[in-house]
Amino acid sequence: MTVFDVRLITEEERRATFDVLNRSLHGKRVADDLWSRMGVSWPAAHKFGAFEGDAAIGIASSFDTEVAVPGGRVLPVAAVDGVGVRADRTRRGVLTALMAAQLAEVAERGLPLAMLHASEPTIYGRFGYGSAALGKTVRVSRPAARLHERVPVAGEVRLLGPEEAVKEIPAVYRRIGLHRPGMMARPEAWWPAGHERHLVPEERYTVAVHSGPDGVDGFVTYETIGRRSLDSPDEGAVLNVYDLHAAGPAALAGLWRFLLSVDLVSAVHARHRPVDEPLAVMLTDHRHASTLSVEDDLWLRLVDVEAALAARGYRAAEPVVVAVADRQLASNSGQYEVGPDGARRTSAEPDLVLEVDTLGMLYLGQWSATALAQAGRIEVRDPAALTRADELFTTVTAPWNGTHF
Numbered sequence: 001m002t003v004f005d006v007r008l009i010t011e012e013e014r015r016a017t018f019d020v021l022n023r024s025l026h027g028k029r030v031a032d033d034l035w036s037r038m039g040v041s042w043p044a045a046h047k048f049g050a051f052e053g054d055a056a057i058g059i060a061s062s063f064d065t066e067v068a069v070p071g072g073r074v075l076p077v078a079a080v081d082g083v084g085v086r087a088d089r090t091r092r093g094v095l096t097a098l099m100a101a102q103l104a105e106v107a108e109r110g111l112p113l114a115m116l117h118a119s120e121p122t123i124y125g126r127f128g129y130g131s132a133a134l135g136k137t138v139r140v141s142r143p144a145a146r147l148h149e150r151v152p153v154a155g156e157v158r159l160l161g162p163e164e165a166v167k168e169i170p171a172v173y174r175r176i177g178l179h180r181p182g183m184m185a186r187p188e189a190w191w192p193a194g195h196e197r198h199l200v201p202e203e204r205y206t207v208a209v210h211s212g213p214d215g216v217d218g219f220v221t222y223e224t225i226g227r228r229s230l231d232s233p234d235e236g237a238v239l240n241v242y243d244l245h246a247a248g249p250a251a252l253a254g255l256w257r258f259l260l261s262v263d264l265v266s267a268v269h270a271r272h273r274p275v276d277e278p279l280a281v282m283l284t285d286h287r288h289a290s291t292l293s294v295e296d297d298l299w300l301r302l303v304d305v306e307a308a309l310a311a312r313g314y315r316a317a318e319p320v321v322v323a324v325a326d327r328q329l330a331s332n333s334g335q336y337e338v339g340p341d342g343a344r345r346t347s348a349e350p351d352l353v354l355e356v357d358t359l360g361m362l363y364l365g366q367w368s369a370t371a372l373a374q375a376g377r378i379e380v381r382d383p384a385a386l387t388r389a390d391e392l393f394t395t396v397t398a399p400w401n402g403t404h405f
């Protein structure tokens, strides 16, 4: 039986806890040069450590940012960005204790939501997180793929050097805005090169911007891996898209036209794209684009169910009453009436009964109530209410996070 304490870390414990994280995720200790680069992005704030005496054995980190929710509002959110337990201390409840402390702190600070990207999909459901936005990995073959003649393309693409990129790209990301549920504000500190999270990454990446009639309206960061051999021209160089954001269809098309024009490349791969991005039908032959996988991308936890439900928009339908059970934050458990005018607590009998992780799956519009009921995740007391819940929670665009954190 392991005896450990869980508490907020001190400044002096930053490196030891980062070491726990790095070893748990990558199996490597943090060398001096790595720490001198990455230490800046590992502040002590909002980091819970698990300690055996003075020795760090676990870490759960988060930072505050904002996330878009259906209906257009942007809510404060705790983005959980670093979780790990020392390999010789796993499966003894260390993570469970860390997540409880973190959730209590996020709730106490009044943040309505928490979110994360999971290393494994089996970990976070038990802590109230639901798989709230999916992402697809697409592959487009070159040189055969061509944009269809009706795809709107106006504007041009220009490559940026690293210094220009650091200056221009943060403003472009802000201008594009959080136009899909699930998109997040990116902390300013992330952008400069040399930062752990640098969003205008290392030398191996190329950054390009698209300019339309109103100025710069999209960007892409990519790297090219492998070389195409003259003996087997269909195999070889893959252009990997790391980050791609566009303000609208013309910018998206312009960036893809550019990506498909890069010489000596046999295929363009893009991970974690929005599931409804219409890339295949933007091509003359949509078999040139294939979806390699669809994966869980963003996981969402409603920390304050009433505030979170009240803050999102709903489509027109008669209200439904949902009963929510929350095993970690009992104050969230209860009935909520959800309708086109918003959501509030009620004492009415529930039409639908679900756990808070399932509510996270419903919240951004990724999953329909019907699908979740079919999967056994919603208990249906009134079948007519299921259709109403589908209508209320549906969103026109699929949710998407689009940021590596």
Ligand SMILES: CC(=O)SCCNC(=O)CCNC(=O)[C@H](O)C(C)(C)COP(=O)(O)OP(=O)(O)OC[C@H]1O[C@@H](n2cnc3c(N)ncnc32)[C@H](O)[C@@H]1OP(=O)(O)O
Pocket: 024, 025, 080, 081, 082, 083, 084, 085, 086, 089, 090, 091, 092, 093, 094, 095, 096, 097, 116, 117, 118, 119, 120, 122, 123, 126
């Ligand atoms: C947001 C992010 O940072 S994602 C990155 C997460 N980190 C990693 O993947 C790094 C490698 N893994 C680890 O460090 C650890 O295995 C962790 C953090 C995933 C889990 O830590 P632990 O201290 O072992 O978790 P804990 O003992 O509290 O487990 C709680 C429950 O979850 C289950 N569980 C925990 N991790 C896993 C897993 N990877 N796969 C399946 N079940 C798991 C446990 O079996 C346990 O189940 P039970 O309550 O039915 O007994």
